[in-house]
Amino acid sequence: MYICLCKGISEAQFDEIIDQHQGCLRRIAKTMGLDESCCGRCEELLPELIANRVDTDSLLPAS
Numbered sequence: 473m474y475i476c477l478c479k480g481i482s483e484a485q486f487d488e489i490i491d492q493h494q495g496c497l498r499r500i501a502k503t504m505g506l507d508e509s510c511c512g513r514c515e516e517l518l519p520e521l522i523a524n525r526v527d528t529d530s531l532l533p534a535s
């Protein structure tokens with residue numbers, strides 16, 4: 473599944489970007505390359521997608 477069709481970012485790539493930037497919305501959007509040429513559809517969902525990812529991580533056992 474693709475999170476961002478405009479930039480061709482898959483769910484796996486998106487998860488890596490979230491982890492890389494520790495959930496920082498501004499840095500995640502910058503790394504994804506979102507700009508005025510994009511439709512903005514995924515941008516509206518980013519806070520929820522990030523929160524879901526962070527919640528999932530907190531459920532994993534500590535290693």
Ligand code: FES
Binds near residue numbers: 478479513515
């Ligand atoms: S789908 Fe991500 S900006 Fe269009």
